[in-house]
Amino acid sequence: MSFFERLQSIPRITIYVLVIIVLSIPLIFPISLPLQVAPMTQAVYDAIEALEPGSIFMLSTDWEASTEAESGPQTEAIVRHVLGRDLKLIIVGLWPQGNSATQQIVERIASEMGKTYGVDWVNLGYKPGGEVVLASLAANLRELYSSDVKGTPLDQLEICRGLTSAKDVDLVCSVSWGDPGHITWVKMVQTQVGVPVVAAVTAVSLPECAPYLQSGQLLGVVGGLGGAAQYEKLVGYAGKATAGMGAQSFGHILVLTLVVLGNIGYLATRKSKEG
Amino acid sequence: MKFGITVAALLNLGLWSFLIGDNRVFRLVQSLYVGAAVAHTFVLAYRNTLIPNLWQPFTEGKYVLIVPMVLGLALFTRVTKKYSHISKIPMTFIVGVGAALAIRGALLSDLATQVASVMVALNTVDNIVMLIGTLCTLVYFTFTIKPTPVTRTMSYIGRYFMMAAFGAAFGNTVMARMSLLIGRLQFLWGDWLGIIK
Amino acid sequence: MNTLIVIVGLVAGVPILLSSFAEIPVISDLAQEFQRWGIILAGFSTFLGVLNLTFVNANALRRRKQAGQVIEPVVVLVMLWGLVLIGVFFGQTHPAYDFVFENVLKPLSASGFSMLAFFIASAAYRAFRVRNVDAAILLVCGCLVMLANIPFGELIWSDLPVVSDWIMRIINGSAMKGIVIGGAIGAIATALKVIVGVERSHLRG
Numbered sequence: 001m002s003f004f005e006r007l008q009s010i011p012r013i014t015i016y017v018l019v020i021i022v023l024s025i026p027l028i029f030p031i032s033l034p035l036q037v038a039p040m041t042q043a044v045y046d047a048i049e050a051l052e053p054g055s056i057f058m059l060s061t062d063w064e065a066s067t068e069a070e071s072g073p074q075t076e077a078i079v080r081h082v083l084g085r086d087l088k089l090i091i092v093g094l095w096p097q098g099n100s101a102t103q104q105i106v107e108r109i110a111s112e113m114g115k116t117y118g119v120d121w122v123n124l125g126y127k128p129g130g131e132v133v134l135a136s137l138a139a140n141l142r143e144l145y146s147s148d149v150k151g152t153p154l155d156q157l158e159i160c161r162g163l164t165s166a167k168d169v170d171l172v173c174s175v176s177w178g179d180p181g182h183i184t185w186v187k188m189v190q191t192q193v194g195v196p197v198v199a200a201v202t203a204v205s206l207p208e209c210a211p212y213l214q215s216g217q218l219l220g221v222v223g224g225l226g227g228a229a230q231y232e233k234l235v236g237y238a239g240k241a242t243a244g245m246g247a248q249s250f251g252h253i254l255v256l257t258l259v260v261l262g263n264i265g266y267l268a269t270r271k272s273k274e275g
Numbered sequence: 276m277k278f279g280i281t282v283a284a285l286l287n288l289g290l291w292s293f294l295i296g297d298n299r300v301f302r303l304v305q306s307l308y309v310g311a312a313v314a315h316t317f318v319l320a321y322r323n324t325l326i327p328n329l330w331q332p333f334t335e336g337k338y339v340l341i342v343p344m345v346l347g348l349a350l351f352t353r354v355t356k357k358y359s360h361i362s363k364i365p366m367t368f369i370v371g372v373g374a375a376l377a378i379r380g381a382l383l384s385d386l387a388t389q390v391a392s393v394m395v396a397l398n399t400v401d402n403i404v405m406l407i408g409t410l411c412t413l414v415y416f417t418f419t420i421k422p423t424p425v426t427r428t429m430s431y432i433g434r435y436f437m438m439a440a441f442g443a444a445f446g447n448t449v450m451a452r453m454s455l456l457i458g459r460l461q462f463l464w465g466d467w468l469g470i471i472k
Numbered sequence: 473m474n475t476l477i478v479i480v481g482l483v484a485g486v487p488i489l490l491s492s493f494a495e496i497p498v499i500s501d502l503a504q505e506f507q508r509w510g511i512i513l514a515g516f517s518t519f520l521g522v523l524n525l526t527f528v529n530a531n532a533l534r535r536r537k538q539a540g541q542v543i544e545p546v547v548v549l550v551m552l553w554g555l556v557l558i559g560v561f562f563g564q565t566h567p568a569y570d571f572v573f574e575n576v577l578k579p580l581s582a583s584g585f586s587m588l589a590f591f592i593a594s595a596a597y598r599a600f601r602v603r604n605v606d607a608a609i610l611l612v613c614g615c616l617v618m619l620a621n622i623p624f625g626e627l628i629w630s631d632l633p634v635v636s637d638w639i640m641r642i643i644n645g646s647a648m649k650g651i652v653i654g655g656a657i658g659a660i661a662t663a664l665k666v667i668v669g670v671e672r673s674h675l676r677g
Contacts, residue, residue: 008598015597016294016590023453023460023589027471033623036633065581069458070451096319097312097581100564100573125323128316128514131376135488136507139500143508146327187380191388203451203621207444210645211652214405215392217384224447225454226621243471244457249622251453251589256615258597263611266601279571283579290583294590306544308580310551311572313525317518318559318569324515328508343509347516354523360473363675365513367477370674371484372510374663379492381663385656389649401638405646412650433650435609440647442610443640446617449592456589459582 004272007265015258022254026246033245040213041230043220044198045081047171053086055170056163061093061102061126062174062181067202068101073228073241074200075105075175081235083113088159089121090169092145094133094180099126102175103149118148118157125149130180134188138166166195175200183208186217200227284467287459408436478669484510485667525552551576613639 001009051057059078063071082089091106093099103123110121124145127133136144142164147153154160162168166189174182174197182199190197196219201209203224212218222231225248228241289304329347333340346365353362393409395402411433414426422430465471484506490496491503529545536542551572558569602608619625620636629635665671 010597012594013295015594019456019590019593020460023457024464027457027460027464034626035623036626038633038637065578066585067451067455068578068582069455069461069586072458096316097577099319100315101578126319127324127328127511128320128518129511130373130514131380132372132507132510132514135376135379136504136511139504139507143504144328144511146331149323151322151327184380187384188376191380191384203447203454204444206447207440207640207644208648208652210641211389211392211649214641214645214649215388217388224450224621225457226450240458240461244454244461245623247457247460248450248453249624251457252449252618252622253624255449255453255593255596256618258593259600259611259615262597262600263602279575283575286576287579287583290580291587294587302544303547304580306547307551307576308584309525310548311555311577312581313521314552314555314559315573315577317522317556318564320515320518321560322563324511329512329515339505340512343512346509347513350513350516350520351523353520354527363473363477364480365516366675367480368484369510369513369517371481371667372488372506374481374666375485375488375492376507377663378489378660381656381659382492385652386660389653389656393649401642404642405649408643408646409650409653412647413654416650416654433647434606436643436647437651438606438609439613439639440644442613442615443617443644445596445610445614446621449596449614449618450621452586452589452592455582455586459586462579462582 002269002272004265004268007261008269010258010261018254019251022250023247026250027243030243031246033249035229035233035242035245037230037234038223038227040209040221040223041227042234044078044173044200044222045220045231045234047196047198047219048078048081048085048087048173051085051087051170055087056090056168057082057087058090058092058166058169058172059102060172060174060176060185061091061098062095062176062178062184063098063202064095064177065097065101067177069244070202070225070228071098071175071177071200072101072105073225073239073244074222074231075102076109076239077228077231077235077241078173078175078200078222079106079109080113080237081231083109083115083120084235086120087170090159090163091121091123092137093126094130094184095177096126096128098175098177099123099149118152119159122157122159123149124154131184131188134180134184135192138189138193141165141168166193169195171195172197173200174198176205177202178205181205182218182221183212186212190217198222200231203227280467284463287463407432412436474669477672477675481667481669489667522552522556613643 079089091102106121115121125148127144142154145154148157172185172189172195174185176182176199182201185197189195198220199209199218200222206223209218209221213221222228225241225244229245232239232242286304289300292298293301329340329344346368349361350365352358393406397403397406411429414429415433420426461471487499487506488503491500526549529548532545533542555569555572558566564570600611602611616639617636619628620632625632662671
């Protein structure tokens with residue numbers, strides 16, 4: 001086997017070990033890298049900043065624990081911002097695991113910030129059905145949610161007084177990993193009743209947000225772990241997302257290097273075969 | 276707390292053993308996950324939907340809910356061979372509702388608003404490129420008209436726009452997948468082994 | 473049976489479709505009631521998942537003869553029904569449920585997806601070859617976006633974030649817009665066929 005043929009046949013296990021080593025080194029020996037905030041991340045921050053204290057902010061937990069590495073830090077950064085601005089946080093969800101995980105995140109942050117359940121924040125829970133849930137929520141929230149996730153009737157919760165439909169919500173944020181998720185919120189709520197929507201999505205979903213950002217149906221998007229790190233910078237703390245950016249950088253460089261090596265080997269062997 | 280973290284870490288490594296090849300440990304861990312995931316989805320649906328949206332209103336006098344109750348029970352006939360055709364009725368209901376809502380969403384949001392957003396003033400390079408890209412991509416997917424030199428050219432341009440879009444998608448996919456592994460490594464090196472402070 | 477299915481599809485879909493275009497109180501109320509029924513049926517379908525998993529693993533238990541082969545179905549059934557019973561009777565705050573969610577379900581969900589990082593690195597190395605113009609465009613745009621997503625990218629080329637943002641917003645945005653518009657036309661056509669009963673592939677099996 002020639003050198004260029006060997007360049008195209010690095011064993012799979014070698015690549016897996018390289019990935020673990022390359023990602024682990026900057027986690028164990030942290031490096032500080034400059035972080036620029038993308039316009040679409042800034043737009044989400046500005047949308048929340050524009051809300052008056054006491055405004056109703058609806059957080060939709062449209063993710064599963066599979067994407068906790070991205071959606072968890074995004075949720076934490078946004079919740080810290082929302083509760084720090086004294087907005088009323090209403091949590092709903094289209095996916096089950098994300099709603100349970102978000103409950104834990106918000107309980108921790110609310111306890112740190114001295115926020116009270118039922119007054120400053122509430123979790124209305126997960127409902128199955130995707131589009132159907134949001135169509136019902138847009139029309140009549142009280143028919144859909146008669147109680148919160150603990151079984152307390154909404155009438156007994158101070159935060160829910162005056163909340164009857166999506167029109168009473170000042171801003172919706174969908175932390176989403178796919179479908180149903182942020183696009184469902186745009187189709188069923190934003191377009192139908194005009195409630196502004198922002199999103200925090202996994203990096204995989206970022207390209208599909210572009211048309212909705214351009215049309216104004218989405219005001220802004222926090223994208224992936226990088227977006228979460230940018231949002232942490234805006235809110236003013238360094239969390240898991242910021243800590244992961246060094247590893248993210250090294251990981252990308254590794255993949256680029258592997259792609260380049262593979263193509264060097266391919267082009268060289270193709271040339272010698274043609275020759 | 277530490278015992279739970281150790282259990283989680285060992286299960287993590289057990290799942291990752293698939294990277295070496297399919298094995299007994301991986302299949303056992305996978306079985307745990309499948310059982311837990313399906314159970315959790317049902318428990319939440321039961322507590323957040325079936326009780327507050329069905330049982331409670333029904334016992335308080337909303338007797339029309341007997342219809343979705345019967346339809347829901349009919350859904351379970353799907354697991355039997357002899358009566359599984361009965362489950363087609365509730366399934367058609369679910370799909371009918373979903374299809375009607377899909378039309379509502381697609382018409383206003385994806386069709387009307389998106390088409391309107393393309394009709395911008397052609398006074399910047401960005402807007403011109405946006406119009407060309409959108410039109411050429413649409414032409415690429417039009418298979419029912421006879422190709423002409425113009426439509427063929429537009430189709431090629433559309434394909435190049437889509438290749439660029441898929442390249443961008445690939446770049447973002449790499450970012451997403453690396454992030455997920457970084458999260459796991461933060462857990463293993465930090466929460467479990469205490470190497471990351 | 474086929475006629476009944478067509479009628480059910482029409483009854484379910486038509487009020488919701490009409491209420492999207494006209495504000496007629498009776499039709500709107502019926503549409504909202506049917507939407508609530510849809511959510512209830514979605515709730516029932518989660519138990520269908522439980523039943524299906526139970527029957528599949530029970531059948532696997534019946535078929536397997538050796539002791540070593542029955543462990544996996546037993547694990548699935550014990551975890552499934554253990555968690556269902558604890559969750560239904562005691563709620564998610566029960567320590568056992570909380571332990572399983574925190575230390576089994578969440579980590580396994582995350583670990584499963586994290587394996588994709590290994591696969592994407594290996595697949596990118598093995599399959600991403602510049603064979604033609606299309607592949608070259610894909611590769612160049614992918615590499616630019618990957619570099620721009622990390623802080624190093626700006627250190628290599630100061631205009632890289634601007635170029636990458638342009639690719640994402642304009643090139644990717646216009647292609648995705650075309651796909652979204654085309655997809656919407658297809659979705660409307662298919663959904664209409666489903667409502668009137670012409671399309672019944674979802675009922676097969």
